Amino acid sequence: MTEYLVALATIVGIQILLTLGLTLHYGTTGLVNFGHVAFYALGAYASALLTLAGAPFLVAMAVGVVLAVLASALVGVATLRLREDYFAILTLGFSELLRLLLLNARDLTRGALGIPGIPRPWTHLPGVPDHVAYLGLVLIAVVVAFVLSAVLTRSPLGRTLRAIRDDDQAAMALGKDVLRFRLTSLAWGAGLAAVAGSLWAHYVTYVVPDQFTPEITFYTWMAMIIGGPGSMRGAVWGTAILMVVLEGTRFAKDVIPMLDAPRLAALRQIVIGLGLIVMTVYVRKLGGRGRPRTAPATVGA
């Protein structure tokens, strides 16, 4: 049971990193990122391939982060000037394109076979079981990411990002370089997602393109919406609630005997879909750009 709880806490921690990143994108800056999983996948694959080639874990993770930030800049420069719904579709397309590449660049990624045997760092610490040590590593990452995100949103940069979210025209009129600020936000969130991907790869020690479907993106959206977009603390408990509910549906098998594994998985996805709809209606803050809001941010100096 303890082992199960440690595993659950590890997965929740990794998902919190993803949610914090998306909260910076959407909650703070208003970027409708539907391709979050792409940055996660980049972090996971870069970290997996480099450690297998002999690089130390932290170096591999850092390269993953750099790759994700570069990818975010590429996507951002191409699409950030567009309307939010176009940006959404294009980021979704980008994440699917990346998955297609991972599936087909077999020389590098072994395609659908995936990459097994990714080493797990922090093993053989004296007196600490491996999975507990890894949870410790994930928790350190979560705390660092949380503090960073919280400081970032409260800084003048964060104020500007919120001003852009609330009214990009006004921010522009005040002389803010809206595109540059949006790119900055996109880069931070992408970096966090890459850290999450790296931690995931070294936790499950096996990556395959099937792990990086848009489902991950929309789980993250769900977690962010539950917690209330825009709040870093909300990102943490929103993720915790989502993951516990998702895990809880696993036990539905014991109650409803006719459900086999694929049907149970389908039922979970239906719950996710219903949850997205209900929470979107319920959480009023999830508006579009240019809509009136209760508490407009002030543009700081």
Add this chain to the structure above:
Amino acid sequence: MGAGPRDQVRGAADQLIGELVHLTVTGLLVASLLALGAVGLSLTFGVARFANVAHPDFMMLGAYATFAFNALAGLPFGWSALLGIAGALLVGVPVARLAYDKLPVTGTVQLLVISIGVSFILRHAVLLVFGSSLLQFAVPLQRPYVWGPVRLTVYQILTLVVAAVLVLGVHLLLSRTRLGRTLRAISDNPVLTEIAGADVSRARLAMWTIAVLLASAGGILFGLNLVIQPNMGWDLVIPIFAAAILGGIGNPYGALGGALVIGLVQEWSTLVIPAAYKEAIAFTAMALCLMFRPRGLWGGA
């Protein structure tokens, strides 16, 4: 004497032309299926003013409803197709009305996220009922008719004809009827149309009916030529959005042109790039179009 170099060149040229004709025919078939999705998507984008990601799932609904009547209940294909469209309408239109017209939300982003939820629910509800395996309609195999390098089965001819008739029907509806005029007016200016006394709610009911009808017909033709699976709609999200965006989103005629461009270029591309990457064509075309011609190739409204 064996074949001279000139004969070899002529042989290669014939082969290339044969290949090109074959790819063009396939491209036209792909284009007809995409058009049936993209025309409806464009219409709803213009009138309801949000990107309905669940639109291609209406295709999936039509295909599965037809499968139920045809392969499970044993009805002939023609009747099954008509009942399948009716079934898709009975499910799809109330779902669209409820999720997009009746919920107390108005923002583009809210409706976009809700449509993701609708897509999750539709796909996995079908998975729950029919399972995830690839399914085929109970229709006899047909020997293709051959005209020179052109080879077409009767199903493929049916696909081209039905797509052409339905798109022409939408054109007549939009250009010649009172309903069409109302829909075009809402697309131009919803507030003014309502002030002028048009029944916007009724027009939207008609719009969802047209959209689901076109999409489900497309899905049925898809199933007639290929195999169906619960993700068939989701897999078409990017190509269908690409077709609609290339055509200038909100412009149903443009969507037809966009579908032709995507279908043909995607198939022709296999002459120069590996076929596994042809799915990237739609995304690339969409991204380039949004960057350089955001109002579509034809510059429509």
